[in-house]
Amino acid sequence: MTTRVGIRDVAKAAGVSVTTVSHALNDATSFRVKAATQQLVRDVARDLGYAPNKMASGLRNQRSQILGLVSDEITTTPFAGAMIRGAQDAAYDRGYVVMVVNSGLDSELENREINMLRQHQVDGVVYARMYHQSVQVPAELEGLPTVLLDSVTDDKSISSVIPDEVGAAETAVEAIIQAGHTRIGMINNMDDIPATHGRREGFLNALRRHGLQHDPRHLVIAQPETAGGREAALGLLGQPDRPTALFCFSDRVAMGAYQAATALGLRIPEDVSIVGIDNLEIIADALWPGLTTVALPHYEMGSWAVHRILDDIENPGEPAVQTRLDCPLIERGSLGPPPR
Amino acid sequence: MTTRVGIRDVAKAAGVSVTTVSHALNDATSFRVKAATQQLVRDVARDLGYAPNKMASGLRNQRSQILGLVSDEITTTPFAGAMIRGAQDAAYDRGYVVMVVNSGLDSELENREINMLRQHQVDGVVYARMYHQSVQVPAELEGLPTVLLDSVTDDKSISSVIPDEVGAAETAVEAIIQAGHTRIGMINNMDDIPATHGRREGFLNALRRHGLQHDPRHLVIAQPETAGGREAALGLLGQPDRPTALFCFSDRVAMGAYQAATALGLRIPEDVSIVGIDNLEIIADALWPGLTTVALPHYEMGSWAVHRILDDIENPGEPAVQTRLDCPLIERGSLGPPPR
DNA sequence: CACCAGATACAAAACGTTTTGCAAAGGGAA
DNA sequence: TTCCCTTTGCAAAACGTTTTGTATCTGGTG
Numbered sequence: 001m002t003t004r005v006g007i008r009d010v011a012k013a014a015g016v017s018v019t020t021v022s023h024a025l026n027d028a029t030s031f032r033v034k035a036a037t038q039q040l041v042r043d044v045a046r047d048l049g050y051a052p053n054k055m056a057s058g059l060r061n062q063r064s065q066i067l068g069l070v071s072d073e074i075t076t077t078p079f080a081g082a083m084i085r086g087a088q089d090a091a092y093d094r095g096y097v098v099m100v101v102n103s104g105l106d107s108e109l110e111n112r113e114i115n116m117l118r119q120h121q122v123d124g125v126v127y128a129r130m131y132h133q134s135v136q137v138p139a140e141l142e143g144l145p146t147v148l149l150d151s152v153t154d155d156k157s158i159s160s161v162i163p164d165e166v167g168a169a170e171t172a173v174e175a176i177i178q179a180g181h182t183r184i185g186m187i188n189n190m191d192d193i194p195a196t197h198g199r200r201e202g203f204l205n206a207l208r209r210h211g212l213q214h215d216p217r218h219l220v221i222a223q224p225e226t227a228g229g230r231e232a233a234l235g236l237l238g239q240p241d242r243p244t245a246l247f248c249f250s251d252r253v254a255m256g257a258y259q260a261a262t263a264l265g266l267r268i269p270e271d272v273s274i275v276g277i278d279n280l281e282i283i284a285d286a287l288w289p290g291l292t293t294v295a296l297p298h299y300e301m302g303s304w305a306v307h308r309i310l311d312d313i314e315n316p317g318e319p320a321v322q323t324r325l326d327c328p329l330i331e332r333g334s335l336g337p338p339p340r
Numbered sequence: 341m342t343t344r345v346g347i348r349d350v351a352k353a354a355g356v357s358v359t360t361v362s363h364a365l366n367d368a369t370s371f372r373v374k375a376a377t378q379q380l381v382r383d384v385a386r387d388l389g390y391a392p393n394k395m396a397s398g399l400r401n402q403r404s405q406i407l408g409l410v411s412d413e414i415t416t417t418p419f420a421g422a423m424i425r426g427a428q429d430a431a432y433d434r435g436y437v438v439m440v441v442n443s444g445l446d447s448e449l450e451n452r453e454i455n456m457l458r459q460h461q462v463d464g465v466v467y468a469r470m471y472h473q474s475v476q477v478p479a480e481l482e483g484l485p486t487v488l489l490d491s492v493t494d495d496k497s498i499s500s501v502i503p504d505e506v507g508a509a510e511t512a513v514e515a516i517i518q519a520g521h522t523r524i525g526m527i528n529n530m531d532d533i534p535a536t537h538g539r540r541e542g543f544l545n546a547l548r549r550h551g552l553q554h555d556p557r558h559l560v561i562a563q564p565e566t567a568g569g570r571e572a573a574l575g576l577l578g579q580p581d582r583p584t585a586l587f588c589f590s591d592r593v594a595m596g597a598y599q600a601a602t603a604l605g606l607r608i609p610e611d612v613s614i615v616g617i618d619n620l621e622i623i624a625d626a627l628w629p630g631l632t633t634v635a636l637p638h639y640e641m642g643s644w645a646v647h648r649i650l651d652d653i654e655n656p657g658e659p660a661v662q663t664r665l666d667c668p669l670i671e672r673g674s675l676g677p678p679p680r
Numbered sequence: 681c682a683c684c685a686g687a688t689a690c691a692a693a694a695c696g697t698t699t700t701g702c703a704a705a706g707g708g709a710a
Numbered sequence: 711t712t713c714c715c716t717t718t719g720c721a722a723a724a725c726g727t728t729t730t731g732t733a734t735c736t737g738g739t740g
Binding site for chain 3: 356372396
Binding site: 065084085252280 | 421432442456457602
């Protein structure tokens with residue numbers, strides 16, 4: 001193992017002092033080094049494969065260039081991957097790197113993990129949830145720049161980013177209405193979370209905006225999984241005056257609706273149109289026909305959160321901002337005109 | 341912002357020197373400090389909320405307690421989440437933390453990201469792929485303890501961990517045979533990757549072991565997605581002497597087989613049994629009936645890789661090891677006895 | 681009573697950078 | 711030629727730990 005090359009090696013090889021090397025490389029203060037010298041130093045550094053030790057520079061600068069990302073649960077959905085990737089890409093672009101830590105639901109463990117992040121002197125923390133929810137920010141984060149990802153809290157001094165739930169539902173239902181439907185059902189989540197309320201509101205907004213009658217029997221709630229969606233859709237689509245289109249709380253619920261439709265001998269989209277939310281590609285692409293759905297901007301939220309935190313670090317004192325990101329419609333094949 | 345509490349603050353508060361504090365806290369060399377003093381120091385440190393600065397200790401010890409995890413693509417499947425979580429949990433248990441970096445397919449970017457990891461002085465790197473494949477380890481990793489996750493390379497001096505593809509297929513097919521089937525089809529992947537060959541081999545092994553005739557027309561290849569599985573299954577199940585059970589390359593392919601069976605009016609598992617590989621819960625749980633499948637040990641591989649790397653760091657010189665991890669059968673409802 | 685060994689605590693150096701305060705060199709104006 | 715200013719380079723301190731070598735204290739033994 002070749003012993004790592006340090007700044008003094010570069011200095012020696014270039015025939016200058018370590019000060020000069022440092023100045024040449026971090027050209028901020030570089031009025032102090034001649035252009036030719038700077039070029040020389042850089043060439044030598046590259047040839048030697050010199051990579052500045054961030055532990056040393058971080059120690060000196062009191063800045064680690066590391067961001068922490070703490071999340072609750074990252075195993076079950078691909079959402080986590082998108083968020084992490086969004087965060088990591090943004091961090092990379094700005095010269096930072098991300099430490100990921102996840103704790104399931106164990107807040108004791110979470111605190112210890114946050115403590116580890118602190119020990120590594122992270123410059124800030126993205127506190128992420130996999131499903132949009134309201135959270136209590138752990139006291140351990142006190143004093144660290146923090147932004148909430150896919151979650152909100154009462155403390156308005158903390159920035160946060162969430163999907164625009166109401167807008168997402170409106171987008172979906174608008175598309176359904178544009179396709180010509182007037183009897184539109186919704187299978188909502190039965191859990192008391194922001195997404196449930198927001199999507200219900202968006203659904204009702206869109207109907208109202210177009211002067212459509214809302215039949216309360218067509219708005220049902222279910223467990224937000226495939227089985228729940230299936231049950232609910234069987235009920236909804238079994239009625240004589242069944243809806244001609246179903247807006248589903250999520251793509252998994254929509255998958256249940258597909259199963260129900262198939263079981264009832266209804267073709268999609270000829271007999272019934274179905275629209276979901278999530279753009280969970282692994283499902284939306286796999287359904288037959290493909291599921292028209294509204295994408296949740298996980299990648300963008302991850303990216304936004306990191307940019308916000310870095311802005312805050314580089315330019316402290318800016319007021320916190322609570323953001324809602326747009327959710328675009330992704331068209332596949334499950335939305336068509338109503339039958340007959 | 342309260343200025344961070346350092347070791348000298350603890351020393352002052354406890355009325356001892358920083359040396360003593362250090363010794364008291366890292367009890368390795370602690371023969372040098374009286375038990376009572378040690379306890380005192382620890383109490384004071386806890387009360388003050390002292391958290392040792394890892395940049396400083398890392399600089400001194402030449403050990404960052406950080407592991408790098410570089411992966412190709414983490415957005416599309418939940419596999420990445422399981423791997424990362426397995427790695428992170430293992431790291432946490434041993435006092436390490438994980439830096440995640442992902443580069444898509446851009447090897448130029450990958451090199452720059454590995455370089456960032458180096459700058460942060462990571463103690464080792466887990467080089468991960470999302471799908472089992474053969475890779476070339478980038479030269480940038482030279483000199484860093486490295487283990488391959490879900491991938492292998494020619495260089496046998498590098499440890500690696502992959503799923504036991506052959507065993508996974510044998511497990512699946514054994515289960516099918518145990519259920520009483522004798523005409524068993526397989527929808528394999530058309531890509532030339534290790535999983536393709538291993539699963540084919542396992543399929544044939546199991547048949548042979550039970551003296552079952554192998555009808556070449558019942559072993560087909562397809563694009564490893566739902567659409568491919570659907571096409572292939574339509575062909576397979578449309579024949580008069582159709583197989584009574586289908587072993588699918590993946591759960592997504594199996595989902596296509598479900599669609600084909602439904603389209604042909606075949607019930608699962610009464611008319612045809614289906615078994616997959618992956619245990620992609622979001623699909624396997626959502627299908628109706630639930631998909632019996634063989635789990636790929638992503639979490640375990642992540643954990644194994646980290647433990648291996650830490651063993652290597654703490655105890656250098658141990659020979660590299662190439663591991664294959666078992667893949668357990670997960671029973672849901674798609675495997676039953678053959679019809680009639 | 682003097683001495684010594686063992687137990688305990690301390691001061692200082694080192695890890696690899698960045699940055700400040702100075703010194704040296706170079707060049708132009710008087 | 712002399713002086714002074716500008717440009718360029720250097721030495722040293724600092725960041726927060728760990729660890730080595732040494733000093734001090736305690737109490738037991740001869």
